[in-house]
Structure formats: structure tokens, C-alpha cells
Amino acid sequence: MKIAILGYGVVGSGVAEVLKTNATQITKKTGKKIEVKHVLDLRDFPGDPHEALMTKDFAVIENDPEVKIVVESIGGETAAYDYTKRAILSGKSVCTPNKALIAKHGAELFALAKKKGVNMLFEASVGGGIPLIRPYIDALCTDQIQAVAGILNGTSNYILTQMSENGTSYATALKDAQNLGYAEQDPTADVGGYDACRKLCILLSLAVDKQVNYENVRTEGIENISTEDFAFGKALGFTLKQIVSGKVYESGVGALAAPFFVPLAHPLAAVNDVYNAAWVTGKTTGNVMFYGSGAGKLPTASAVVSNIVDAAHMQPLVHGWAPEEAKILPADKYVTRKIIRVTCENPAEIKKAATLPQYPNQAAWITTAESEEQTAKSLAEIKKTSGIKTIERVLRIYG
Ligand code: HSE
Secondary structure, three states, X not given: OEEEEEOOOHHHHHHHHHXXXXXXXXXXXXXXXXXXXXXXXXXXXXXXXOHHHEEOOHHHXXXXXXXXXXXXXXXXXXXXXXXXXXXXXXXXXXXXXXXXXXXXXXXXXXXXXXXXXXXXXXXXXXXXXXXXXXXXXXXXXXXXXEEEEEEOOHHHHHHHHHHHHHOOOHHHHHHHHHHOOOOOOOOHHHHOOHHHHHHHHHHHHHHHOOEXXXXXXXXXXXXXXXXXXXXXXXXXXXXXXXXXXXXXXXXXXXXXXXXXXXXXXXXXXXXXXXXXXXXXXXXXXXXXXXEEEOOOHHHHHHHHHHHHHHHHOOOOOOOOOOOOEOOEOOHHHOEEOEEEEEEEOOHHHOOOOEEEOOEEEEEEEEOOOEEHHHHHHHHHXXXXXXXXXXXXXXXXXXX
């Protein structure tokens, strides 16, 4: 069974490595020897063991009838979209970890693959190395998914954990995440919440069989999180995580990607470093948590290789994700408790507020559960209160 790899970056080179490392087990399971025939990349890799297989011309792969499976690990939505479409049209199955591609063009690519009788598989697109997409579709398809939440970006979870546990600065933690191969080339989507939001929308689209458009989901990142946020959160019994939260209602889908305080006793509070978790609530199944490495070369590559094995067996992924757009409910109606932190003249005078000796002019307290629009009104009142100088931060509480 001959395959081609598009993009020889972190994941693409990881796929070649996993295929080599696990060759015996894979052949035993599939009865086939999976062989990389071409590797497409615009860069040169002198001395690399796959140097002789390198090509810069996609047509070489497209026109090679021996190649039955294409791994798209270029990333982004331009070349990745073009090549994926052309690969399917030339009768090849495609396996991709590319969440941007699936979140935007998934419905179209699935329909095309069905028409051509090939597989379009995307296990590694959500949760990196966690076996998530297939069990999510297979095991929960008989249930109604009511909510999907979790930590779905390894980079931001790694950064927040390092800041919280080791007092590492945001800039240093981000640089480390890049060196470890967790972050995207341009990490804006990681720290800005967009990567996690796209992954949430993939899970929600599968839950409602419609396109949940990530462009319409309120998305906030971790760029401005400070040591004060961790300190006051801890004093009130919370840790801070980049959370995605989606709910399925009769009237539409509620979705949000943002930093949230998580109660220390909640299972998501224990998901640290590059680990991810998807917390799925089914109507009859109840809560299920999928947990594992959310990013990184070999875990992500292993999930892609599991798809190669599926494609080699022609094991389809049966789901009903259609192009029709799902209605996304206005984020202003999203109800949560929140923690408000202020700078003020006399922190000790604020009822039920946490105060900390190292921040003598600040106080933080927990609100009751209220919608975003109610909070906006309360904040306008708080600003007018005598003794309050600045509202430093307002962050939602999960759960
Ligand atoms: N940059 C992504 C993350 C990679 O940090 O989660 C896995 O999708």
C-alpha cells in the first residue's frame, strides 16, 4: 500500500517516523506493508532518510495510480484545500490533522469523498493524539449530544500551566511551546483561542449534523492573562484554563472559546501542560471525558497513522455533517458566574472579596450566574462606585 505525505513539518515527518517505528504491528494488523512513496515539500531536506522521495510537484502524486492514501499535513486552508480536493478527485483517500481545513471545508470534502468512494479522515484534527473523533462518532451516535466542552489547545494549556505552576512568564512559556513543536508556525491561533474554537466547531458540527461556523463564535485568547489572575483565582478556589464550551439546544447552538476559571475539584482542572480533554455530555450517556496529548509530533502523528490504517482497510467514518449552517445563539445570552477583580482604595471593605497581601490595592469576588449582557450592566454600576479605581479583569467561571 503506497502513500504520499504532503508537508514534511512536525506532523508529516512524525507520520513517516511512526510508520517506520510501528511497521511490524501495522503490517500485522492490516496485512499490508504501508510504504511512503512520495513526500511533498517546497523545502529541501539534505541527508534526510526520505530525501530520495521528495518532490515539489503535487501532480507527481496526483497522477500516480499506485498512491492510494494521501496524508495532508501542510496545514492552513489554501494549498491544503486544493491538494486534498485533487487527491480525492483522483480516487485517493485523505488523512489529515488539519483542523482549519476540516472546520471550514469539511462538509464539502466529505461529500466529495463519498461520491468518489474514498475516505476523508481527520482523527488528529481535534485533541492531537487522543482517540476522539471515531469513538465520539461511533459510540455516541446513538445518543443526543447536549454539550461539548474542554481544553482543546495544547499550546495555551501548556502556557497557562507553566505560568500557574512554575511562575514562568507568558513569553518564555510560549517560546518553549514553539520549541516543543506544540504551537502552530504562527501561534496567533493558539493563544488567541481560534484553534480551540475550530476544534469545538468540528465536534459541534458532528453533534448537530450541520456546519457550525467558527467565524460566528465569540473567541477570546490568553494573551493578557497575568500572575494576578492566577493568584486571585487560587485564593477563591479555581485554576485558569483556556476552555471551549458548546451547548446544543432546540433553537440552535451556544458556543464560546475563552479563558475560564475552573473549580479545582472539576476533572478539567487536572488537565495540565500539553494534555487536552473533551468533556462530552450525552442525553443518556451522561458525561464522558476523552483525555490525552493534545499536540506534539508523535502523538499527533500516531492519530494520523491510525487513519492510514483505517483507510487501508477502507473503514469509513459514517457521520451526517452536512453543509447547511447551524444557528449560533447570541453570546450575550451565555450565563455563567464570573470573577471580577478591581483596583480600589480599600479592598477590605468589599464584602465577600478575596484580598492578597502581595496585591494590597486589589480585590476579587465571585458574581452570581448571569448573562454577558447582565454583567455589562453590573460593570457599568461598579465603575461608578466610590473607591473603585479600575476594573482589572472579568473572567467567566466554568461549571
Ligand atoms: N497547535 C495545536 C495545539 C496543535 O497547540 O493544540 C494541535 O492541534
